[in-house]
Amino acid sequence: MIHVENLCKKFGDLEVLKGINCHIHPQEVVCVIGPSGSGKSTFLRCLNMLETMTSGEIVIDGDHLSDPKTDINAVRTEVGMVFQQFNLFPHKSVVENVMLAPKLVRKLDKGEARKRALALLEKVGISEKADSYPEQLSGGQQQRVAIARSLAMEPKMMLFDEPTSALDPELVGEVLEVMKQLAHEGMTMVVVTHEMGFAREVGDRVLFMDGGIIEEEGDPEQIFKAPKSERTKAFLNKIL
Amino acid sequence: MIGRFDWTGVIEFLPEILKGLYYTLLISIVGLVIGFALGAVFGLGRVSKNKFAYAISTVYIEIIRGTPVLVQAIWIFYALPLIIHYTLDSVVAGIIVIAVNSGAYIAEIVRGAVDSIAKGQMEAGRSLGLNQRQTMQHIIWPQALKRMIPPLGNQFIISIKDTSLLSVILVPELIFQGRLIAANHFNAVEIYTTVAIFYLAITLTLSLILRFVERRLNVQ
Ligand SMILES: Nc1ncnc2c1ncn2[C@@H]1O[C@H](COP(=O)(O)OP(=O)(O)OP(=O)(O)O)[C@@H](O)[C@H]1O
Ligand SMILES: [Mg+2]
Numbered sequence: 141m142i143h144v145e146n147l148c149k150k151f152g153d154l155e156v157l158k159g160i161n162c163h164i165h166p167q168e169v170v171c172v173i174g175p176s177g178s179g180k181s182t183f184l185r186c187l188n189m190l191e192t193m194t195s196g197e198i199v200i201d202g203d204h205l206s207d208p209k210t211d212i213n214a215v216r217t218e219v220g221m222v223f224q225q226f227n228l229f230p231h232k233s234v235v236e237n238v239m240l241a242p243k244l245v246r247k248l249d250k251g252e253a254r255k256r257a258l259a260l261l262e263k264v265g266i267s268e269k270a271d272s273y274p275e276q277l278s279g280g281q282q283q284r285v286a287i288a289r290s291l292a293m294e295p296k297m298m299l300f301d302e303p304t305s306a307l308d309p310e311l312v313g314e315v316l317e318v319m320k321q322l323a324h325e326g327m328t329m330v331v332v333t334h335e336m337g338f339a340r341e342v343g344d345r346v347l348f349m350d351g352g353i354i355e356e357e358g359d360p361e362q363i364f365k366a367p368k369s370e371r372t373k374a375f376l377n378k379i380l
Numbered sequence: 381m382i383g384r385f386d387w388t389g390v391i392e393f394l395p396e397i398l399k400g401l402y403y404t405l406l407i408s409i410v411g412l413v414i415g416f417a418l419g420a421v422f423g424l425g426r427v428s429k430n431k432f433a434y435a436i437s438t439v440y441i442e443i444i445r446g447t448p449v450l451v452q453a454i455w456i457f458y459a460l461p462l463i464i465h466y467t468l469d470s471v472v473a474g475i476i477v478i479a480v481n482s483g484a485y486i487a488e489i490v491r492g493a494v495d496s497i498a499k500g501q502m503e504a505g506r507s508l509g510l511n512q513r514q515t516m517q518h519i520i521w522p523q524a525l526k527r528m529i530p531p532l533g534n535q536f537i538i539s540i541k542d543t544s545l546l547s548v549i550l551v552p553e554l555i556f557q558g559r560l561i562a563a564n565h566f567n568a569v570e571i572y573t574t575v576a577i578f579y580l581a582i583t584l585t586l587s588l589i590l591r592f593v594e595r596r597l598n599v600q
Contacts, residue, residue: 182590188507190503190506190507213506213509213510213511214506214509216506216507216509217508219507220508221503221504221507222508223500223501223503223504226500226502227498227500227503228504229501229504229505229519229523229528231522231523231525240508240510240518240519241508241509241510244510244514244518245508245509245510259536284505289508290507290508293508293509
């Protein structure tokens with residue numbers, strides 16, 4: 141579903157991604173871990189072209205991202221993204237946040253978009269806040285709305301960039317719960333996270349990134365219990 | 381002191397002063413509406429990735445901000461017609477001056493407001509599959525507009541006061557009318573005081589309207 145071949149990304153002279161190769165299969169949940177600055181966010185952002193790659197190739201569901209003829213907006217509708225800082229639209233109510241893209245991009249009429257939005261808000265457990273504004277919500281609630289907003293486009297896969305890092309510890313659980321449910325429903329997910337519990341329980345595979353490459357990858361149990369690489373060991377010792 | 385002046389005489393000249401008020405308001409309103417449109421276009425040029433749009437906008441803004449309004453007015457009324465071989469009516473020239481001048485300042489206001497909207501908003505919109513224009517129109521612009529209101533209000537007031545300089549290009553606005561009357565009837569104190577009060581009335585009214593709009597927008 142996602143094929144990444146020799147992906148390189150430079151910011152000026154700074155080489156952030158130095159040849160990433162990976163294949164992510166339909167319905168797979170891949171967790172990406174690694175130290176700060178190792179390029180996890182950049183990798184994720186390349187997958188939906190928020191960053192343009194310097195060289196290499198990414199193929200998403202058959203679309204080659206390096207091909208200038210690829211309709212990037214169309215690709216993005218298939219790839220949902222959830223940000224660390226939620227990035228809800230503060231001038232729109234919760235339900236309007238969720239309705240906006242289906243209305244504009246999928247051309248749903250208002251009634252239909254609203255119906256779909258309310259169903260999704262129900263799913264993430266926040267339908268009673270439909271007419272509130274984002275600033276009136278807790279961080280955990282905002283992040284669940286952001287997930288619903290992404291799902292409203294009915295994407296084929298979802299990218300999460302540290303979705304719980306900006307949350308108070310007691311709010312992390314409710315967001316992970318929603319993500320777990322998504323995973324069980326068979327959503328293809330790439331999740332940058334430091335929630336090792338989540339990676340273990342839900343992840344099919346863990347990628348450990350360091351210095352712009354995938355240093356080690358494998359089954360979560362194997363990575364956490366018996367990492368092969370010294371750098372993986374050192375990193376896990378620090379955070380566990 | 382006050383007794384020496386013939387304040388009732390002002391009433392006699394009121395029609396002429398009101399004519400001046402009419403032109404002051406006409407030029408302010410039409411000029412600022414066009415100025416806002418120019419400001420929006422060139423402000424978006426300043427935040428555009430398109431190098432050409434950016435360069436044109438920057439040149440326009442720098443030229444206007446780097447020269448006095450008075451010079452702009454005289455240039456547009458006396459010099460421009462020689463270049464385009466077309467004589468401009470002074471009111472039309474006045475509207476152009478206010479539009480072009482306020483447009484440059486409003487462009488910087490627009491740029492500042494758009495820049496102040498967090499990058500994450502654009503990314504959130506784009507990652508949902510909205511194109512650049514849709515994201516601008518539905519996500520960035522509504523938020524930026526709200527932030528623009530206080531500085532826009534300032535600029536409106538400055539431009540309204542700038543219309544008084546248009547008397548040098550013979551626009552029959554408030555101070556032009558005032559000077560005409562005062563020169564013929566030796567009632568400078570009464571007439572110029574009245575004119576000043578009219579300017580004050582316009583700018584104070586605008587301030588009140590703006591404060592009202594701001595309050596309305598802040599309660600959601
Ligand atoms: N837009 C940019 N311009 C220049 N350098 C950037 C840009 N974005 C990221 N970088 C640099 O690229 C490197 C990798 O950043 P990235 O955000 O991908 O790391 P990360 O693994 O997500 O780290 P963290 O865990 O702190 O989020 C960092 O050194 C960062 O400073
Ligand atoms: Mg990051």
